[in-house]
Every structure is written in C-alpha cells, then in structure tokens.
Amino acid sequence: MNHLRPINRKAAALAQARLDQPGAARVLMLVDTPYGCSTVFAPGWEVDSSGGTYGLCQPIERDLYDCYHSCYWPAQVPDSLTNFPSWTKTCGSPVQDWSQVDLVFP
C-alpha cells in the first residue's frame, strides 16, 4: 500500500489479503440504506416510452446484478454469497459482456 498505512490489526489483515490475492479481499458491509428489491427502485423490468429498453436510465442488464448481489433468487441466478462467488468474473461490463456469463451446474 502506498497511500494508506494500516494501523490496526484489521487494516493489516485487509492489506495482506490484498497482497496475497489481488482483488480477492472485498469488504462486505452493511449498506447505508435498507437494501433489497422492495426498497430500491430498479428500473428494468419495464420498458421506456417507446416500448424499448434503450431509454431506461439504467441498463437492463443491471437486473442480473440486482438478483445476484442483493436479493439472491436462487431460481434465477447463481448466488454470489456461498456457492458461485466468481460467476460474473468473465463479465467485466454487464452491458457489453452479459452474454459471456455462463451456465452453472450445481
């Protein structure tokens, strides 16, 4: 770390995890607002005024992440918490790469 100096034990552990496996240390945290599909307005299951999806304020592919990350609907998408944490690894930018996301076989 060049800009942050770990002071306590937790900070040192996070810094070390980052060295051991870059990208693997992900700080899971409580969001600052209640989360979940009933409390977040996530457009996408609907269409824009022209009947298409281009005019929506967020890409429809975001829906994939809404289920995968925050809600975990096991029937629709693999769960990111326990079983398939790297399912979207091949999908850096959902808008462009969503088709690279593969099937999983539990």
Added chain:
Amino acid sequence: MIYRAAIHRTFEAGGQTFAYSAASGAVVALDETSQTVLKRCATPDGVDHPRWLDWAPEEARHTQREAFEELVGMGLVRSEFEPALTADPLPESAFPLQTLVLNVTNKCNLSCSYCYEFGQDRLSDSTRARAPRMSDETARASLDMLFERSGRSRDLTVTFFGGETLLNLDTIRASVDYSERRGRETGKRVSFALTTNATLLDEATIAFLVEHRFGVNISIDGAQSDHDRHRTFKSGKGSYAVVLPRIRALLAAMRGRGGRPVGARVTLTRGMADLAETYRHLHDEVGFESVGFAPVTSSSEREFALPAEEMDRLLRGFTALAEEYVAAAIEDRQHGFSNLHDLLGELHRGVSKAHPCGAALGLVGVSTEGQISPCHRFVESDAHVMGDVKTGIDEKLRAEFLRAGHVAQKIPCHSCFARPHCAGGCYHEAHVRYGDAGSPNLHACDWIRAWTALGLECYARIWLANPGYLDRFEERPKLAVRPSLETPA
C-alpha cells in the same frame, strides 16, 4: 460505475490524518492523495470510475487511481453495486456456548435504590414467587449444558451473579468443584468470575476466590459520600464502612498470592462526583487494578437517571481520564481506566459487530430456577426466556432474539460510524427504555459517537508515540471457532 465513500470517520492526531471504516473496522493513516480522493468520493454524487480520472491532472492520474483502489480494498469507498450484506443468515448449527452466567441467588442484603434487579425498574415479575437460591442440582444441570454445548471451545467461563452472589456460596463452591472435574475430563479450561458488593467477603471466602483464580468485580461507587447515597442496607444505612476493610483484605490476598486483578465497577447516577476523583480514590487509595464506569440503566423519569447535561459532564470526565491513560501508555505503563482499555482493545482488533454483545451467542444467563435468558440482566424476568437447563436452549427463540438484535435491523445504525463497536448498544437497556430489546439505544447515540471518536484519537496518539504498547491487545483470548456454514447439498 459510481463509487462513493462508505460510512467512515476521519480524524487527526499528531498532525496526521487517519480514517476508521465502519464497514471493516480498519484504522488507516491517509496520505494527501488518499485524503483528496476520499473527500471527492464523499460528495453525494461520488465518482464515476474510471471516467473521473480523465479530469484529474495527468501527472496525478496514476497515484489517484492507486489511492482509489486502496480505499476500495479497505472498505472506505465502495461501488453502488457492492454486494450488500443485510442480516447474515444465522448458521444452521447453534453457536457454541463459552460463558454461562449463573444467577445463584436473587436475594440481596443491600437495597440499592437504582438496582435493576429490585429497584423501580426491575424486570422481575413480582406476582410470582421465585426460588431465592439456585440449587446445586440446577447449577450442575446448567454446567452440563455449558460443557455439552461448548463445541470446540477450549476455554470456558462460569460467572456467578445475583442478587448478592456470595449469599449462595455453597452452590458456588459446588459449581466450582463440578466444573473443574468436568474440565479435567473433557480437556477444557474453565475460569471463574463473580460480581459482589463485598459485604460478605470473609477470610475463608477470600482464600477460596484466590485459590480458584476468580476474576472479581466489586460494585462500589467511589468515596464514602458517593457510595452511601445509593448503596445502602435495607435500613438506609450506607454500606461503605462495612465493605472497605473487606475489599482491602481481598486486594491484599489477590496480590500476595498471585490471584487475578480485581476491578471496581462504578454506577453513575445524577449528581455523581468528579470521575477523576472517583478513579483516584478507588485506584490509588483503595488499590483496585482497574475501574470501570457505567451510567445507571433506567427509564428517564427516575430521580437517579442521568439527564443530558450530566452525560456531557460524564464525557468530560472520561476525556480527562483518557488523557491520563494516554500519558501512561506512552510511558508504557498500564492505567486502570477500564472503559478506555476495553475500547482500545476493540479498535485495535478492528472488531466489527453484528450484535452488540455475546448475549444469546456465546453467553447465556440462567435464573435460580434454571430458566435460560440471553444474559444475566434478563434472568428473573419472563421477557426473552429461551428454554430451561433441563430441556435445553430453545433454538427457535434464540434465533428470533438474535435476528431482531442484528445491527442490520437497526436502521439508524446504518449511517453511523460508531456501528462496528456499538451495534445498537445493550439489549437490556433498550428493553427498559423502549420495551424492545432489538431497538437501538437512541438516547445514547451522540454520547457513543463522541466516546468512539475519543477512543480513536487516543488509539492513534498511542500508535504514534509508543506503538509497542498496543501489542498487549494481541494477547486477548481468541473468539470461539465459528461453526462452519453448512451449504445446502
């Protein structure tokens, strides 16, 4: 993708800037670049990564990106799509028990006006007579439960509580014998603790406490005039003159024969004395190793409750004692202000709590009749009873209690930087104040934030001047091994 600063607190010490992450509990020192980037992320719009770098001066782009990535890794900045942990699902298998608090009696030879056990705020249901003393048989059944439910935990603690604990010394002795025997059979180490008002400490009792290495906490409110205001016998006579020689005898015996350090526990009420003076009396004059202060638990209308201006005075008192602690730590000496010592230990380890305390997790309380409660403060009340030592812990009730008490359920906590340490505060206090153990203790929020901020500053100052001092927080016993999360087949 939009990134924003997660809840955190930045603070200064010794001319340096530090940050404490509410997400991870990490404490880091920031350089100028990371301060700039963090400030930028802390605006309502956040930054659109990586596009925001296009606007950065070209020569600064690389270092700003690097600082940004480090901030993300430390949990200080997060993407708006960051997988959000709401309440962790509780593990399928029950938590192993580590600590059992046995309420060996609900009788007391004092009648302190502020007592939550017997005072105006008592939880106990007076319409039903309860067994005044725990039988040896109930204690043994409780201890069996502790051993059977302790999983892989090797170090177990049995704490005796009351009432006045020592009114039932027979059951305490029987429990110690039994625990030590079972400890030998199972290869587990058992340590003992008790809280007492010190009125019954005689020579034989003291010898017993020293021999079995009891951790003893004594309830004492300071010098005689303060102590005798609330800690009285039923006649109204103060108890100070009775307890002082007994406390001195205990301290001398513990010190002379290699016992454990003895702590004083001071209950703070309206009109309390100056904290530094109280500390000086108990630590320097009486000879306690450590002194901890706790504001009285009560509904706000009681005459002894601490009003807002007294809470400010309390914070000033804590600040003065914290100064002394830091000065001692810099000289590598141990100071006995245990509230700060405990807070620094949590900050050092980077504790980030899902629940405010171990109640119903690794710890349960048992009433004189063998009812199981989340902790000793709930025993003798029917609120949140979760089983009986004969039939075992009712896992459904335990899970319900824990689910309701999870910090994710406490919406005001979501935007608070003191969350990792506080997690909403004491269940029992919330139960008394709001009639709901799962409620955050909103009356204490400003105070807890100021206290946590003070702790962070002290922590950073000690780290700057004598980092070696902080090693002593490494030696705390480790938490129990977590039961593995079972994944569905």
